[in-house]
Amino acid sequence: MAEKIPVTVLTGYLGAGKTTLLNRILTEQHGRRYAVIVNEFGAIGIDNDLIVGADEEVFEMNNGCICCTVRGDLIRIIEGLMRRRGKFDAIIVETTGLADPAPVAQTFFVDQDVGERARLDAVVTVADAKWLTERLKDAPEAKNQIAFADVVLLNKADLVSPAELDAVESRIRALNPQARIHRTTKCDVPIAEVLDRNAFDLDRIMEVEPEFLEEGHHHHHDEEIDSFSFRAGEVNPDKFMPWISELTQREGPNILRCKGIVAFPKEPKRFVFQGVHMILDGDLQRDWKPEEARESRVVFIGRDLDRKAYEEGFRACAA
Amino acid sequence: MSASPPSLLDQVRPFSAGADIVAIAWLGDIPALALADGGVLLLDGDGHRRLDAHPGGGVTVAASDGTRLVTGGDDGRVVSTGPAGTAQLATSGGAWIDALAIHPSGAVAFSAGRKVVARDGKGREMSFEAPSTARGLAFAPKGYRLAIAHYGGATLWFPNLDAKPDVLDWKGSHLDATWSPDGRFVVTSMQENALHGWRLLPDRGHMRMSGYAAKPRSFSWSFGGAWLATSGADAAMVWPFSSKEGPTGKAPRECGVRHARVTRVSFHPSVNVLAVGYEDGAVLLVRFDDGAELLVRRAEPDSAVTALAWDRKGGRVAFGCQDGRGGLLTLA
Numbered sequence: 001m002a003e004k005i006p007v008t009v010l011t012g013y014l015g016a017g018k019t020t021l022l023n024r025i026l027t028e029q030h031g032r033r034y035a036v037i038v039n040e041f042g043a044i045g046i047d048n049d050l051i052v053g054a055d056e057e058v059f060e061m062n063n064g065c066i067c068c069t070v071r072g073d074l075i076r077i078i079e080g081l082m083r084r085r086g087k088f089d090a091i092i093v094e095t096t097g098l099a100d101p102a103p104v105a106q107t108f109f110v111d112q113d114v115g116e117r118a119r120l121d122a123v124v125t126v127a128d129a130k131w132l133t134e135r136l137k138d139a140p141e142a143k144n145q146i147a148f149a150d151v152v153l154l155n156k157a158d159l160v161s162p163a164e165l166d167a168v169e170s171r172i173r174a175l176n177p178q179a180r181i182h183r184t185t186k187c188d189v190p191i192a193e194v195l196d197r198n199a200f201d202l203d204r205i206m207e208v209e210p211e212f213l214e215e216g217h218h219h220h221h222d223e224e225i226d227s228f229s230f231r232a233g234e235v236n237p238d239k240f241m242p243w244i245s246e247l248t249q250r251e252g253p254n255i256l257r258c259k260g261i262v263a264f265p266k267e268p269k270r271f272v273f274q275g276v277h278m279i280l281d282g283d284l285q286r287d288w289k290p291e292e293a294r295e296s297r298v299v300f301i302g303r304d305l306d307r308k309a310y311e312e313g314f315r316a317c318a319a
Numbered sequence: 320m321s322a323s324p325p326s327l328l329d330q331v332r333p334f335s336a337g338a339d340i341v342a343i344a345w346l347g348d349i350p351a352l353a354l355a356d357g358g359v360l361l362l363d364g365d366g367h368r369r370l371d372a373h374p375g376g377g378v379t380v381a382a383s384d385g386t387r388l389v390t391g392g393d394d395g396r397v398v399s400t401g402p403a404g405t406a407q408l409a410t411s412g413g414a415w416i417d418a419l420a421i422h423p424s425g426a427v428a429f430s431a432g433r434k435v436v437a438r439d440g441k442g443r444e445m446s447f448e449a450p451s452t453a454r455g456l457a458f459a460p461k462g463y464r465l466a467i468a469h470y471g472g473a474t475l476w477f478p479n480l481d482a483k484p485d486v487l488d489w490k491g492s493h494l495d496a497t498w499s500p501d502g503r504f505v506v507t508s509m510q511e512n513a514l515h516g517w518r519l520l521p522d523r524g525h526m527r528m529s530g531y532a533a534k535p536r537s538f539s540w541s542f543g544g545a546w547l548a549t550s551g552a553d554a555a556m557v558w559p560f561s562s563k564e565g566p567t568g569k570a571p572r573e574c575g576v577r578h579a580r581v582t583r584v585s586f587h588p589s590v591n592v593l594a595v596g597y598e599d600g601a602v603l604l605v606r607f608d609d610g611a612e613l614l615v616r617r618a619e620p621d622s623a624v625t626a627l628a629w630d631r632k633g634g635r636v637a638f639g640c641q642d643g644r645g646g647l648l649t650l651a
Contacts, residue, residue, distance in 0.1 A: 052393075052415070053413075053414060055432060055452070057451055057452055057470070059451075059470050059492050059510075060490075061491075061510070061511065072451070072452060072470060072492055072510075073452060075510070076417065076452065076454065077415075080377075080379050080393060080415060083339050083341065083355035083377060083379075084355055084356075084377050084393075111510070112512070112533060112534070113533070113534065
């Protein structure tokens with residue numbers, strides 16, 4: 001099978017600078033060609049790129065998974081684009097400012113044909129340094145976009161004071177401890193920090209989230225969305241697997257993202273997993289290195305999660 | 320897998336189209352290939368004649384009535400191609416053409432997003448707004464009526480009547496549509512690897528056909544309409560439609576079982592022989608009554624079968640693949 005086409009999802013509340021970032025990518029692409037899926041044909045500079053209009057049709061899957069929504073239009077567009085392989089090297093999906101990133105991400109895990117041909121690379125969220133704090137108060141969409149992101153561009157950093165910038169960055173951290181945050185002006189970030197992140201690749205999980213492993217990482221509580229990470233020693237797979245699977249089935253609608261690396265007794269390989277709502281993906285990955293502590297670490301980001309219950313549940317899996 | 324079936328390999332004339340083959344149709348004796356790079360290739364005698372139906376674009380969907388190949392493109396155009404050349408029938412204004420259907424009277428229907436347009440033989444256009452993107456279109460075998468597959472079911476629409484469209488509900492996302500030759504059944508393929516059918520007569524009942532490993536995107540009715548062959552499993556799944564209940568409570572027949580997914584199916588126009596194309600590039604003919612198999616093409620890497628069609632008399636079958644290769648089998 002041919003290599004899967006990487007897909008980058010660009011989100012961000014209205015006016016944060018998504019189009020600026022998109023134009024940067026398209027003009028600094030160094031010979032790479034993109035298929036860009038947009039909702040509105042705006043001022044996008046394109047020469048060698050393919051622009052496709054979309055209509056954000058969000059559908060429920062009829063598979064008993066209540067939070068399992070997908071972008072029907074995206075399935076159709078990617079199917080069409082795959083007939084024109086060779087015309088582009090990567091796909092960028094720009095969502096509207098009010099969109100929830102979950103259905104876009106889930107499309108790549110739920111639809112078999114899409115999953116066989118394309119892979120979700122990362123969700124990149126552009127946030128407005130000046131207005132994000134306000135938006136987090138009044139716009140649940142803005143909060144979702146931050147909580148879901150793998151990369152956050154804290155844009156228009158030149159419009160606020162250093163103290164304000166620190167404050168808004170710590171707000172982002174509270175919502176999402178694992179995203180990589182870049183302070184930018186006019187989205188001036190090296191393109192490599194945005195593309196080819198492999199954020200959903202089990203082999204790369206944890207290697208892209210430097211902040212994830214801090215001991216006793218504690219975040220102040222957002223009124224609604226919260227995140228927490230736990231670590232333990234080895235866990236018993238006969239307890240852990242049913243726990244994580246049942247947890248994501250039951251709590252899936254509230255869990256935006258989860259990830260982890262887990263050590264099973266006498267298992268030379270690390271077990272890694274990641275999830276989006278109820279969709280859970282996990283596998284035994286590379287061997288533990290001799291110098292690595294055989295530790296289990298998990299992180300959850302979600303809405304109204306009962307931290308105590310999660311922690312107790314995880315601790316009860318100890319080997 | 321058992322030993323290779325007897326072979327027709329030396330009766331196949333291979334060809335290369337130079338781009339992914341989206342669909343094949345026979346225009347009389349001439350195979351016409353719709354290509355992902357926007358071209359239509361006519362395999363006319365020994366020469367290949369290429370017509371740029373969608374210059375700079377690509378073909379997304381195609382349909383034929385045996386005299387012309389109608390293609391819809393990502394340039395928003397609907398183009399008719401015949402031996403005499405190409406002619407634009409309609410345009411969406413730029414939005415991808417998502418589905419096409421052709422009627423024996425000369426009418427053509429197409430959709431782009433939610434908008435469905437039916438254009439009759441005289442060029443008169445009527446349009447309909449589907450409740451969500453119209454993914455599949457099929458004309459009724461008799462009368463001027465169109466089945467439209469969309470999210471949440473299908474809609475039956477009479478383009479020339481003021482009557483309220485008939486809504487057939489079923490939860491989920493419906494993709495392609497087909498109407499049985501006797502007009503009694505409408506069947507759609509679904510996002511969740513299943514088919515759904517509605518008995519229009521006598522009871523409006525539902526028919527659920529599931530168990531597929533992939534979406535069943537290719538359909539073909541047997542010449543009398545008693546059977547519906549489908550892709551999407553490691554064999555062609557052929558459902559019985561001869562009784563008034565349709566396939567409800569009955570198991571499908573499995574034809575051409577292999578360790579590869581079926582991607583295209585096409586029933587012979589006058590006998591119970593099914594041509595089956597696979598994801599691994601193989602093509603078989605299967606005699607439906609006893610399951611006897613004949614090999615038309617061996618498996619080829621990266622050459623999944625994407626198009627398959629018999630000519631009107633059933634003396635020749637053409638297949639096309641995702642890498643642009645294909646072949647013409649002439650039965651002795």
